[in-house]
Amino acid sequence: MPTSTFLNLPEDKRESILSAARKEFSNVPYADASINKIIKYADIPRGSFYMYFEDKKDLATFLMNGYMCHIRKSAEHAVSNPRGDIFDVFLQIYDNTAKFLSKTADNTAALKNIIIGLHSEFGPPGPLGKPPHGKFLFELDSEKIKSLNRDSLNVKSDAEFSCLLEILSSMLKTAVIMTFKNVSDAKKYRKQLLIKLNLIKHGALKNNEDNL
Amino acid sequence: MPTSTFLNLPEDKRESILSAARKEFSNVPYADASINKIIKYADIPRGSFYMYFEDKKDLATFLMNGYMCHIRKSAEHAVSNPRGDIFDVFLQIYDNTAKFLSKTADNTAALKNIIIGLHSEFGPPGPLGKPPHGKFLFELDSEKIKSLNRDSLNVKSDAEFSCLLEILSSMLKTAVIMTFKNVSDAKKYRKQLLIKLNLIKHGALKNNEDNL
DNA sequence: ATCATATATGACAGGGTGTCATGTATCATG
DNA sequence: CATGATACATGACACCCTGTCATATATGAT
Numbered sequence A, B: 001m002p003t004s005t006f007l008n009l010p011e012d013k014r015e016s017i018l019s020a021a022r023k024e025f026s027n028v029p030y031a032d033a034s035i036n037k038i039i040k041y042a043d044i045p046r047g048s049f050y051m052y053f054e055d056k057k058d059l060a061t062f063l064m065n066g067y068m069c070h071i072r073k074s075a076e077h078a079v080s081n082p083r084g085d086i087f088d089v090f091l092q093i094y095d096n097t098a099k100f101l102s103k104t105a106d107n108t109a110a111l112k113n114i115i116i117g118l119h120s121e122f123g124p125p126g127p128l129g130k131p132p133h134g135k136f137l138f139e140l141d142s143e144k145i146k147s148l149n150r151d152s153l154n155v156k157s158d159a160e161f162s163c164l165l166e167i168l169s170s171m172l173k174t175a176v177i178m179t180f181k182n183v184s185d186a187k188k189y190r191k192q193l194l195i196k197l198n199l200i201k202h203g204a205l206k207n208n209e210d211n212l
Numbered sequence C: 001a002t003c004a005t006a007t008a009t010g011a012c013a014g015g016g017t018g019t020c021a022t023g024t025a026t027c028a029t030g
Numbered sequence D: 001c002a003t004g005a006t007a008c009a010t011g012a013c014a015c016c017c018t019g020t021c022a023t024a025t026a027t028g029a030t
Helices: A011-027 A035-042 A046-052 A056-080 A086-103 A108-122 A142-146 A158-181 A183-204 B011-027 B035-042 B046-052 B056-080 B086-103 B108-122 B142-146 B158-181 B183-204
Strands: none
Touching (some): A011 A035, A056 A086, A086 A158, A158 B183, A183 B158, B056 B108
16 A cells, blocks of 8 residues: 555645556566656656555555456445346456456556556465455455355355355456457457356256256 | 577586576575576576576476476376366376375475466466467367367367366366465365366266266 | 654665676587 | 687676665644
């Protein structure tokens, strides 16, 4: 988290710093983005940066959260107010994300690099809601998601349910990351996600009559 | 790939460099491992390193391939000579890996850090056999794996089969990475993999009578 | 008016990477 | 053997980065 000092900065200065950061993160992959460049772009002294942020990851996470705010909210909404089954929830989340991406196509470069960079740093998907260093992307509230209706599911234990969630999470994550890498192929990735969901569906559902 | 110059080095010198590298990779996470340290440990001049390797990743990949040689071979064997269904192949690969890990528990630290580090760099699982920067872990020969018997599977198209493979790959990868992070919990991760395989199995199989 | 507290600043220490000009060995060949 | 080409070795160098800290300045409370 940025310090309160940063958050209390006059808006124009704050924005100019964030803008500089977006510029740098747009230009180069996350690992290569340098604080040096950012402070040059923003024309602030080195010390100030460390007055405001802990390090690069702190800044990047903050930027990402800003970007992802809407997406996350709609994801949480999808979880809290499920229209269909649990599979549909994950598809909905994907759709919301893809929609957001195509809408704000201009400023996506920075987000893309941050997402991909942080995705690497955060490592492979851990237990839901407990990623290594705080929330990332769609590590949804495990309480809410665990309270979802399981009646139609062919899972006998919590362990099985957790595994199912991990599978779904991982599918979603892959689809989202791929979409970030190549927004123009969103349809393709949605299709793949759909296929995957269907594959897992017919194992996770008690009844095997349902199609698509 | 290391240069031929490196490969033609007298064995003791070569080994001492690799040993130095293993030491460094054991000590710190991949991102923090430094060429500087390695050349100090190996007592070779800076220039020599770059005569032998392109960069850190080059060296790390080489080391990993050495480590993974057996595992990969047994994985390929499992693919070429499937005992059971395709799900069993992936389970077999996991078992081989876990076995190898518990056997060579001493020198695993370096391998662990490299695997986890490179896993991050290589990013999320791509299409089988076409990872971003060459083969990593279990990116199996897509030709061989695509020629596996699909009769008992409920997949109608190549696209569906590919998706299934991606799911299985991703499950396996997660299990392996987790096992690397915490070898002592291998049993737990195997159990989870088994549950996941079962979940996907009952959707991917035409007949839904089979248990476990 | 005074003092404590918050904020700003940039020089600095410490570390890292990749390159390159300059050596030194090796080896084929006239 | 002499000579020139080719491969290998070396470490100083240029350049980049990060995080800290002593010092300076503003802010605000008493």
